[in-house]
Amino acid sequence: MGTTETGYENANGQKVLGPSDLTSNHHNQRLFEMSCTHCGCGYNANGCDIHIRRCPSCQNGKPSSEAL
Ligand SMILES: [Zn+2]
Incomplete structure (x- = not known):
């Protein structure tokens, strides 16, 4: 599973709810x-x-x- 897929949870217990409509201030x-x-x-x-x-x-x- 990719780290940006909805439902992904990292080792710290942080879960992806889904992509937002927002572009970040981080490049691209x-x-x-x-x-x-x-x-x-x-x-x-x-x-x-x-x-x-x-x-x-x-x-x-x-x-x-x-x-x-
Ligand atoms: Zn917390």
Whole structure:
């Protein structure tokens, strides 16, 4: 399963809810809607970051990625 597929969950328990309509400020990346399986926090992440993403709320991860 690809790391940007809906339902993918990384080793930190961060789950992909699906692609958003937003383009990120990161070069040529789309933002994906993410959810933390530990605390339920929702946020946006760059596609290239999903596999290493940590929850901004309970895992000291980066804040939700900004749209362009
Ligand atoms: Zn969390």
